[in-house]
Amino acid sequence: MWQIIKQLEETSSTNDKKAIIENVFNSSRGLERSRNFYFTLLFALNPYITFGVSTKSVPESKKDGSNIILPYDENQSKYEFLLFLQFLSELSSRKITGNDARKSILEIMDKVPMDEWNYLYRRILLKDLKCGVSIKNANAVLSKQATQLIPEFTCQLAKDSDNEKNGLNGIGWKQVEVKLDGVRILSIVTPEGTVEQFSRNGKEVLNFPEIRNQLSNYGKYLDQPYVFDGEIMSDNFQDLMSKLYAKNSIVDTSDSVLWLFDMIPLSEFKKGKGTVRQIDRSDQLAKMIDYEVHENIVAVSTKLINFNDTNDIEEFNSMNKIALEQDYEGLMIKDIDAVYECKRSSSWLKKKPFITVDLVIDSVEEGSGKNVGKLGAFVCSGEYEGKEIICNVGGGFSDNDRKVYFESRNDLIGKMIEVECDKVTQSKDSENEYSLRFPVFKRFRNDKGSK
Numbered sequence: 001m002w003q004i005i006k007q008l009e010e011t012s013s014t015n016d017k018k019a020i021i022e023n024v025f026n027s028s029r030g031l032e033r034s035r036n037f038y039f040t041l042l043f044a045l046n047p048y049i050t051f052g053v054s055t056k057s058v059p060e061s062k063k064d065g066s067n068i069i070l071p072y073d074e075n076q077s078k079y080e081f082l083l084f085l086q087f088l089s090e091l092s093s094r095k096i097t098g099n100d101a102r103k104s105i106l107e108i109m110d111k112v113p114m115d116e117w118n119y120l121y122r123r124i125l126l127k128d129l130k131c132g133v134s135i136k137n138a139n140a141v142l143s144k145q146a147t148q149l150i151p152e153f154t155c156q157l158a159k160d161s162d163n164e165k166n167g168l169n170g171i172g173w174k175q176v177e178v179k180l181d182g183v184r185i186l187s188i189v190t191p192e193g194t195v196e197q198f199s200r201n202g203k204e205v206l207n208f209p210e211i212r213n214q215l216s217n218y219g220k221y222l223d224q225p226y227v228f229d230g231e232i233m234s235d236n237f238q239d240l241m242s243k244l245y246a247k248n249s250i251v252d253t254s255d256s257v258l259w260l261f262d263m264i265p266l267s268e269f270k271k272g273k274g275t276v277r278q279i280d281r282s283d284q285l286a287k288m289i290d291y292e293v294h295e296n297i298v299a300v301s302t303k304l305i306n307f308n309d310t311n312d313i314e315e316f317n318s319m320n321k322i323a324l325e326q327d328y329e330g331l332m333i334k335d336i337d338a339v340y341e342c343k344r345s346s347s348w349l350k351k352k353p354f355i356t357v358d359l360v361i362d363s364v365e366e367g368s369g370k371n372v373g374k375l376g377a378f379v380c381s382g383e384y385e386g387k388e389i390i391c392n393v394g395g396g397f398s399d400n401d402r403k404v405y406f407e408s409r410n411d412l413i414g415k416m417i418e419v420e421c422d423k424v425t426q427s428k429d430s431e432n433e434y435s436l437r438f439p440v441f442k443r444f445r446n447d448k449g450s451k
Contacts, residue, residue, distance in 0.1 A: 178323050193220070419440065
């Protein structure tokens with residue numbers, strides 16, 4: 001089977017990979033071979049089967065095979081693989097853990113040939129076959145066989161509010177919360193207090209023991225296993241990313257905090273759709289976090305906003321400004337009556353923070369490339385909250401706008417425009433000058449006159 005993995009790794013075409021897998025199941029070499037390969041795919045790809053071992057605990061084999069009895073005994077290999085499958089089951093059920101697990105892994109490694117270990121056994125343990133076979137294309141083949149498909153791991157994702165047909169106008173009551181700039185983590189917590197953590201694509205995360213230990217305390221409040229959805233935050237995002245899958249088992253992640261914003265029974269999560277309304281799930285989560293306060297676990301605060309009410313819309317705009325000032329990614333707008341769905345859904349909308357600034361056009365720059373002879377950017381200046389702004393505004397124009405504005409460029413000097421951006425940034429050349437990040441032209445401010 002290690003040769004099959006190697007062949008898949010050396011094949012670039014998805015269709016060719018599927019053909020190789022189909023050949024394994026349809027080959028005349030028998031049921032045992034196809035059964036073992038099915039278990040290879042199942043143990044390696046099923047995100048709900050975890051072994052709790054790190055890369056450091058599963059080394060590559062360096063032996064040259066000289067200590068292997070020749071000729072190679074295929075029946076002995078089959079026997080060893082069956083024992084390995086049994087060992088995987090004991091690992092996944094946590095009957096074997098810690099030093100006992102590491103010792104057993106090294107003993108197994110010593111019994112099998114180097115290539116068989118490196119291409120097959122090791123990759124299964126690390127849940128990465130490294131051959132470009134995903135759950136989706138594996139299931140495309142398995143669906144033709146009389147066998148169970150491999151479950152996929154998906155979570156709810158948000159759509160961009162700017163791309164929605166009605167935007168945020170006239171959408172009634174919604175739940176609003178900050179959009180965090182961290183790493184999405186989904187934690188499965190059982191009533192017994194066991195905790196497993198995954199990235200949004202189903203890869204097991206092992207490097208946050210403080211958070212896992214604190215999460216385990218919430219098991220006593222559960223009547224069944226739950227998935228807690230949230231983001232792990234740290235003072236430094238790049239530092240956080242380096243810690244996520246760090247191979248060093250002593251990496252310090254004690255400063256990381258898990259911000260939770262949703263929860264759903266594991267049984268419903270596996271089905272891809274929940275049954276409880278958003279507002280009720282959020283309330284359940286907030287109450288649970290209130291039962292026990294832990295240093296590394298926080299519930300995301302929520303606010304109900306009526307988008308049909310002028311005062312509430314002003315409050316939403318104020319929240320947007322605060323999100324901008326505090327360096328959040330933006331705001332999340334959630335349908336209070338919607339259930340959790342494991343897909344990208346309009347019941348969750350993301351709104352990036354922005355500010356609008358009124359600037360005066362000082363000059364007009366010609367474009368380049370396809371915009372030669374057309375507007376490239378307005379060179380603008382102005383003031384925002386006591387800061388002197390100087391920046392080029394080159395976004396937000398249609399091709400026709402660029403043509404018309406460049407032809408009438410002399411008449412536009414001194415005109416005031418409204419510019420939307422996501423942040424005010426300090427100039428590198430002067431501590432007294434500022435610019436705008438991602439400025440976009442919105443409209444001429446004829447109501448505010450000219451310079």
